[in-house]
Amino acid sequence: MIKTPYLLFLGDAPDQLAAKVAQGIKDWRPENAVGQFRMDGCGADVGIQDMTLEEAKAAGAQTLVIGVANRGGVISDAWKEVLLQAIDIGYDLASGLHNLLRDEADLVAAAEAKGAQLHDVRVPSVEYLIANGKKRTGKRCLAVGTDCSVGKMYTGMAMDAEMRKRGMKSTFRPTGQTGILITGEGVPLDAVVADFMAGAVEYLTPDNDEDHWDHIEGQGSLFHVSYSGVTMALVHGGQPDALVLAHEPTRAHMRGLPDYQQPDLVDLRDMALALAKVANPTCQVIGISVNTQHLSDDEFEGYLAKVEEEMGLPTVDPFRQGAGRLVDALAAL
Amino acid sequence: MIKTPYLLFLGDAPDQLAAKVAQGIKDWRPENAVGQFRMDGCGADVGIQDMTLEEAKAAGAQTLVIGVANRGGVISDAWKEVLLQAIDIGYDLASGLHNLLRDEADLVAAAEAKGAQLHDVRVPSVEYLIANGKKRTGKRCLAVGTDCSVGKMYTGMAMDAEMRKRGMKSTFRPTGQTGILITGEGVPLDAVVADFMAGAVEYLTPDNDEDHWDHIEGQGSLFHVSYSGVTMALVHGGQPDALVLAHEPTRAHMRGLPDYQQPDLVDLRDMALALAKVANPTCQVIGISVNTQHLSDDEFEGYLAKVEEEMGLPTVDPFRQGAGRLVDALAAL
Numbered sequence: 001m002i003k004t005p006y007l008l009f010l011g012d013a014p015d016q017l018a019a020k021v022a023q024g025i026k027d028w029r030p031e032n033a034v035g036q037f038r039m040d041g042c043g044a045d046v047g048i049q050d051m052t053l054e055e056a057k058a059a060g061a062q063t064l065v066i067g068v069a070n071r072g073g074v075i076s077d078a079w080k081e082v083l084l085q086a087i088d089i090g091y092d093l094a095s096g097l098h099n100l101l102r103d104e105a106d107l108v109a110a111a112e113a114k115g116a117q118l119h120d121v122r123v124p125s126v127e128y129l130i131a132n133g134k135k136r137t138g139k140r141c142l143a144v145g146t147d148c149s150v151g152k153m154y155t156g157m158a159m160d161a162e163m164r165k166r167g168m169k170s171t172f173r174p175t176g177q178t179g180i181l182i183t184g185e186g187v188p189l190d191a192v193v194a195d196f197m198a199g200a201v202e203y204l205t206p207d208n209d210e211d212h213w214d215h216i217e218g219q220g221s222l223f224h225v226s227y228s229g230v231t232m233a234l235v236h237g238g239q240p241d242a243l244v245l246a247h248e249p250t251r252a253h254m255r256g257l258p259d260y261q262q263p264d265l266v267d268l269r270d271m272a273l274a275l276a277k278v279a280n281p282t283c284q285v286i287g288i289s290v291n292t293q294h295l296s297d298d299e300f301e302g303y304l305a306k307v308e309e310e311m312g313l314p315t316v317d318p319f320r321q322g323a324g325r326l327v328d329a330l331a332a333l
Numbered sequence: 334m335i336k337t338p339y340l341l342f343l344g345d346a347p348d349q350l351a352a353k354v355a356q357g358i359k360d361w362r363p364e365n366a367v368g369q370f371r372m373d374g375c376g377a378d379v380g381i382q383d384m385t386l387e388e389a390k391a392a393g394a395q396t397l398v399i400g401v402a403n404r405g406g407v408i409s410d411a412w413k414e415v416l417l418q419a420i421d422i423g424y425d426l427a428s429g430l431h432n433l434l435r436d437e438a439d440l441v442a443a444a445e446a447k448g449a450q451l452h453d454v455r456v457p458s459v460e461y462l463i464a465n466g467k468k469r470t471g472k473r474c475l476a477v478g479t480d481c482s483v484g485k486m487y488t489g490m491a492m493d494a495e496m497r498k499r500g501m502k503s504t505f506r507p508t509g510q511t512g513i514l515i516t517g518e519g520v521p522l523d524a525v526v527a528d529f530m531a532g533a534v535e536y537l538t539p540d541n542d543e544d545h546w547d548h549i550e551g552q553g554s555l556f557h558v559s560y561s562g563v564t565m566a567l568v569h570g571g572q573p574d575a576l577v578l579a580h581e582p583t584r585a586h587m588r589g590l591p592d593y594q595q596p597d598l599v600d601l602r603d604m605a606l607a608l609a610k611v612a613n614p615t616c617q618v619i620g621i622s623v624n625t626q627h628l629s630d631d632e633f634e635g636y637l638a639k640v641e642e643e644m645g646l647p648t649v650d651p652f653r654q655g656a657g658r659l660v661d662a663l664a665a666l
Binding site: 130131132133134135189190191192193194195197198199222223225226227228229230231232233235236237239254256257259260263271274275278279 | 463464465466467468522523524525526527528530531532555556558559560561562563564565566568569570572587589590592593596604607608611612
């Protein structure tokens with residue numbers, strides 16, 4: 001578990017997109033960030049107060065979170081200087097970079113000297129067990145997509161936020177590095193060894209109050225041949241009570257797979273539900289989340305209405321419309 | 334790739350079952366084994382010539398294969414003595430043990446001094462890529478089970494042996510440590526990191542002649558919640574042209590999961606075929622392989638006939654009847 005609150009390190013991010021982890025923290029857990037740290041030439045700004053390491057420390061920050069991708073996969077000397085200073089004045093570090101903090105000898109030495117933690121959230125920090133399939137208490141919701149990167153994390157985050165706003169018991173359960181950095185804990189599922197994937201999901205979503213909902217972050221797609229095994233582990237390890245179908249309607253082909261087309265929503269519904277019922281016979285599909293970012297203001301409502309009529313399920317874009325109707329559907333279960 | 338032929342190390346195996354890896358090599362690749370090495374008190378015998386390390390070396394053996402499980406997960410002093418002698422006179426070592434040869438400092442030092450290879454086949458030795466889903470040349474067959482441990486490896490081995498006997502082009506492609514030790518190469522799929530599972534299967538079964546069949550060793554089951562993600566990676570990374578349904582009809586529940594029942598063969602057929610068609614739209618289910626070891630001589634033929642009539646597919650126990658009818662079905666595709 002990563003200690004909060006954070007100071008968000010934006011480094012020399014060339015543009016806003018490079019700082020999407022920091023932006024996610026600011027959007028979904030603003031209480032986790034006391035400020036942002038930008039270096040000369042930084043082209044990103046997540047819209048919170050600029051602070052020095054010392055100012056943020058005085059404001060209570062415990063961890064410097066690298067909220068930006070690094071260029072060329074190298075931790076530059078300029079970054080290194082800041083990271084070493086941060087350790088020196090008492091920060092932990094957290095990173096989702098491909099190259100690991102723990103592989104940098106100077107950071108490791110400094111952290112050992114100061115008793116600081118280095119969190120590489122791409123790497124599992126727990127020895128997960130093989131899944132036992134036992135029914136757990138509490139409720140679970142999982143978004144499954146027609147493709148990768150169609151808004152599954154956003155959907156879960158938005159439903160969790162809406163439930164908490166309503167005073168319902170709810171936890172977002174991250175399975176990727178962005179989500180883990182946002183909330184401070186989770187399972188980097190794509191880095192878990194095959195035999196332990198479903199067990200890692202069981203670990204992620206333990207027994208809970210009967211009226212508590214876990215929103216498990218989805219990964220991949222049952223129809224994406226590169227990652228479908230990871231998705232399967234979520235469906236079976238998560239034993240969801242509710243599925244949300246996630247879709248992006250303007251893709252020419254499956255992400256990264258030019259020869260593959262997205263399934264239609266009926267195929268996704270039938271496949272995902274049949275598989276989910278293996279682990280939880282009472283599972284239901286409760287709604288559809290569409291990422292309409294490439295549809296105009298004139299188009300998107302018509303599209304959603306058409307899907308809703310065809311599928312007979314509440315169909316929303318949670319970014320444009322909020323997740324209220326999806327939460328209504330969960331609450332009605 | 335493990336150098337053949339082998340000397341099979343049976344150690345102090347308490348009984349025949351403990352030597353199932355050695356037995357598998359003797360059954361399926363007898364040409365890979367020049368002899369067996371048994372210690373005092375060994376209760377196993379795979380029925381080939383007993384040899385000393387020196388005799389087997391003189392007969393051409395290149396690798397000492399640990400064909401037996403070790404008690405308590407510890408490489409005993411008695412074993413260690415033999416393994417060190419083997420390295421000293423020029424053997425490589427190969428093992429599927431949970432505890433690794435490479436974690437034994439004395440073996441590592443001896444191997445380095447002699448230039449010997451230590452093969453721990455439970456651990457991937459290749460950095461696999463993320464699957465690209467590209468259609469590969471050649472044909473592939475995959476057994477998918479109603480449960481774990483229902484005879485999928487045996488089915489693939491038997492079909493491969495039958496095809497080679499007929500002069501057809503065929504390769505068995507192991508995905509578990511027993512199969513890897515038997516053939517000398519393969520992918521230990523359950524130890525691969527989640528993101529690379531399907532890519533590892535693509536690596537395992539590359540482009541080949543159009544009339545060549547890969548028999549990919551199945552793992553887990555789409556209906557076994559602990560391992561279904563691994564199975565999914567085989568279905569999508571393997572892009573099989575043909576599926577064989579594998580079943581064991583006397584299970585009271587799914588292996589290791591007392592609260593889960595096996596699916597029926599119709600459910601397995603429909604689910605596996607629908608998923609396989611994502612990667613290979615021309616995939617067909619060509620037959621059924623039943624492990625009838627718990628049915629009597631009076632019972633098993635009646636059972637197979639009943640399944641064959643219900644399912645409309647060639648249904649055999651390849652152990653009792655050979656895999657000829659399954660190969661006929663492949664050849665007819």
